[in-house]
Amino acid sequence: MENPLLIGTLAMIYIFVLAIFTGVEVISRVPTVLHTPLMSGANAIHGIVLIGGVILLGTAEDNMVLLVLGFIAVVFGTLNVVGGFVVTDRMLEMFKAKTTDKTGQDK
């Protein structure tokens, strides 16, 4: 276990496994009403790939291929993030008005 890369890889696998359980646990009690906004919200969160695009582009140096790939990746990633969060917010906006009206009677 001297190899730092190996330890890093193991740590990533640990995190991967724990994140699976977290992901399942965190949404396990979601009411049907929220399935669509939740899917949309999750969709926005996987927009985290944007970060990968930024790193790829940022460390591309003078490699044209990487520059182009990174640039396209950042554009697509941003679309995912911005679109995802805004759409989710628009869906949830409509719930908010309702819940403040009648909060007490909700289950």
Added chain:
Amino acid sequence: MNLQTVPAVAYLIASLCFIFGLKRLSSPRTARSGNMIAGFGMALALLGTFLLPGMGHFCPIIIAIAIGTIPGWLLAKRVKMTAMPQMVSLFNGMGGACAMFISLGEWLKASPSAAEWIKSALGVQEGPALPKLLGIILGSISFTGSLVAFGKLQGLITEKPVRWPMQKTINAVLLLAILAAACGSANPSHGLPCIIVLTILALLLGVLQVLPIGGADMPVVISVLNSCTGLAAALTGFAMRNMSMIIAGTLVGAAGSLLTVLMCKAMNRSLAKVVFGSFGLAPKGAAAAAGQGDQTMREIAASECAIMMGYARKVIIIPGYGLAVAQGQHLVHELEQMLEKRGVEVKYAIHPVAGRMPGHMNVLLAEADVPYPKLLDMEEINPEFEQADVSLIIGANDVVNPAARTDAGSPIYGMPILNADKAKNVIVIKRGRGAGFAGIENALFYQTKTRMLFGDAKKALQELITEVRGL
């Protein structure tokens, strides 16, 4: 704290934001703030990334972000609520494409410069190739698959299942070819051609896999592709050794998978059946059996409907996608208010998969200001149908098909349905005489207590409102 730890801390906080945000997204009262928190985490992670050591090219990065932000913002702000599912699908596809391009880039990174790369035509990679290859495959499938799903829901591509001979065989061969290309890419002498072939085949697989699936199953498909992109993001995180990407991607992958299972349960469809297709090829015998006995649909005029509902004690409205397509949500709310004013108890029965995605109908009705407590889940409302005088079905079909309870030969047999047929009277507002989204005949429409009001949901509702007002 030196500059190098800043990104790591930002990533840590961002990951916590994602978990916390997702948690808050699963309860109506906290959902909006949950989305905000996740968005904040995303911004933090992005800012942290700028401080990573060895970063450059800030100008192109900012330009690319700007290019992505403007259409993303405009599309998201302008889209109609009814078109939400395909919008989610579209953005999901963008994420998949992003993962694909990154994985491609990561794979190519083995060589220091493009010029040298082409000169030697070598593709020796360092580090584990597996996450990169899987990232390319999953990202590509998710990209084209989501675009096809978008096209289907948007009406650009036929919603009907598209079929051709030897579908499954072709897909299986394609998958094997992808695996072969993946193995081939390990050999430095022909790494690049293999990766190009792999990418093209994976893109093709995404199209071929989604094309045969009917519109009714699209929500499940979008959910599957959503978790697919999540997983692709996580794999990209592995390839780049970036913890926040692994955490966020895996969270979405896992949550998306659970959501898919929940959806399939609501539709009583096995995931394998959705993905590998069998809907639409349902035995015609089932439809014939449903229609036997009494073949006539009994039409009714709007005025008579209005009388039935206006003097009822309890009316249960069952909204379906037909209502959403006709943009009739606001009219339904108006009708409901008028009936309530006359002392009629009105409730909405929401099937888990009403609309195009679970919860989609709730969003649409919430948009029309229907009070939240009036929207009842299937389990809550089903016992109430027996006391209802009228169940008003607007543009819904399969979710009220009693064949799901009785006819073991029906493709939707076993799917939990709304017991609309238990009400004393059933009124169905329907555009035409055809079968539903899933292409299955509905015996409910032929029952003696059922009355059909043919026409576009919006127009029919307008007539109803006029008639109720005149009572």
